[in-house]
Amino acid sequence: MSAISVSATEVARWAVAPRRVAIAGMCLAALGFWLVLPPVELRSVVWPIVLGGLGAVAGAWAGSVGERKLGWGAVVVAGLCVLLGYGATRSSVAHLDGAFLTSSGPGVVDWGVMIGSMFVFATPIAYASIAGLFSERSGVINIGLEGMMLSGCFFGILGADKLNSWPLGLLTAMVSGAVLGLVHAFLAIHMRADQIVGGTAINFLALGVTGYFFIQVYGDNGTPGTGIPTIPDVNLRFLNHIPPKRSGDPSFWYQAFGHLNLMIWALFVLLVVVGIFMFRTSLGLRLRAVGEHPRAADTVGIDVYRTRYAAVIVSGIVASLGGAYLAIGYTHSFTENMTNGRGFIGLAALIFGNWRPGGAFAAALLFGFFLGLATRVQQYGYETQVLVQALPYVVTLIAVAGVIGRSIPPASVGRPYVRQ
């Protein structure tokens, strides 16, 4: 057979490969959902149901044939698409694309704004998951991410306020994160404590210390609304001239990327750096070796304790950066327990992303998208909003349950190492 004339059976075999069927199923379901959204806006629930159903059938077939990961993933995606599509057809057109209606503000589906808010919500989660990556790849479970982040929030804003400069605020946040990282490392490495106990202690400690000193320093009035130096946004005005653009509105690209905070761009850089460090440098290899098989690493002369200490301290620093973004980059204030579980979502993103920086970032974006969506569906009632917020956790549960592929942690994560 020459390359030009391909037989019909080969085409069929290529097309019916379970993997492709599953992907096609996902695309069908997504298409069904997309059809009821602006700009097409079919007002019938038939399309998402029919296309979603087809997608689910395709996914189930692929899953039963052996493509478990993508197949059952497609079924889940299809289910979500049908649900969301149903919700979209039930709501009024004005709600969906209120971008034209200046009186009621932008609608739920304005893709530019949605992508922008996705980045805003995903950034702290992504910092937390990168932080978790360092710690867990070196073999130390870090449940304390939440606390390290919270201390980054408070000490970030305290430093920025008292030293009157946001870089110094970032620095104080990093120092606080490093100290908590050191405590966790000491417990996990030298004390050989159960790492969950240590992490829980870190969470309690950060909650108590930040709350105590917040009241002590700021008292009844809370952080001052003005006067605290904040991390600037990066304004890219030229994006506003790139189509697609409706007259009067900012362009899609400007809405999505035009005014992201400096810390979000720093995150993009950090992701690349961490990816290269972890998988392309000898230091990264050592870190991973310590997490996979510390005895072997020790045998070839890697100092397991020192590596783990460094990894956990870096973990604390990165997590506190995420907290600092939240406090002096986004909300410009501090309230008690303001991280509100973001560190745990970061941990979930790390697991969902299979302990890889790219995967963790993608998961963080997904979770950020849901959290952004939750703030935008308030007009459908409190119930909808809250249930959309719960989705990331359900997705993570499904992910760790192994329905959508198995997440495989580093082999020695959670195990203390005893030098011989």
Add this chain to the structure above:
Amino acid sequence: MSDLEPQELQGRQPEAPEPVHGGDYAPSVAARLELAQRAGGIVMPLVTTVFALLMGMVVVAATGHNPFTAFKGIFNGTGLNWFFPWVLGQERADAAFNLQQTLIVTSTLILTGLAVSFAFKCGLFNIGGQGQYIVGALVSTWVGTSWAHMASGLHIFIAVALATVAGAAWAAIAGFLKATVGAHEVITTIMLNFVASYVAQALVGRGGQLQNDVDRSNPVSSDIVDKAHLPVFWGDPILQGLHVGFFIALAMPVVFWLVLNRTTLGYEVRATGFNPEAARYGGVNVRRSYIMAMAISGSFAGLAGAIDILGWQFRLGVLDIQIVNIGFIGIAVALLGRNSAIGVPLAALLFGALTQGTSTRNPAIQDVFDPRLAGNLSTIIQALVLLFVGSDLLFLYLWQLRRKARRFGRRSPPVAQEPAA
């Protein structure tokens, strides 16, 4: 007592046990705590507590407050001064009221502490007490607000039983995932906490199914019907007296001990906790142990939610769900109480007193110390307790040093005399 401990310690070195199948063996939580318990007995938790309280005083002093008046205010707020015979009159009435509040919190903490402890005995870390507590509270709210014409005793029984079952089922999800696909229970229970919290908020929040029928603007559930309230046996029922849930909570450590030590299930759970591989080899159905241990764990936490709702809260609000941390404090209770049927209630009393003494409802503290500072101080003290529990090896090491020093001191005179002779 102090003579026994070093001997115990000598027999069991704090080093990790022999490596199992080549890798580095990490002792399970249950095994570690068993070790710590034998090594330090009741002394370690006491030392831990005293250290944590002292460091709390240091924090108070370092931030420019008087630690003694602050801690006196906290202590009087716990109502434990009721036991002093010289406290009389109005002061005594206040103390009685405060003590009732302390014991209400203690009851719940005993149960959430047992929820963590039981899972520990199976080598599982149940972080999900919080979610199981919320599920229990939610179900008891649902039962308590419906069927207004049911007989009082039956209504309470059904509410408590269903809440317990719901907590068990919620925790069993994590146990099932651990048993079937090996998903780490810490991760799954954390996720289940959030799911429980959001689902409960959706149900009692504005527009939710269980939201108050009368006042639709207020994000709380309807009130529990009067007949479903737990009877109050000490204090004024209107002023939140101590309800009979206290006795339920006191009975549970006994149940906990009986199930663990006098049933086949308990034996299998403990065997699994010490070494799952060995247990499996010995014929224990390890998967069943995981699921059952989580379910029993969750039933304690679900019960805690029920007695809080039926005992004093009488309604569930979005704000309650957002700020409650009873389930998390349960972790500290279990770790400080060394997972024992006696230790957990004592630790629960400590943390219950701490929670009540530092709460904004404590009038004794208002004048001397900002109650919001006090609330955070109690979180710091809890954190320190956890940190010290985590550093048990350090304490064991210090014990050993002391032993060595003593032995050296005993031996040193002849050594010193030899050159002279």
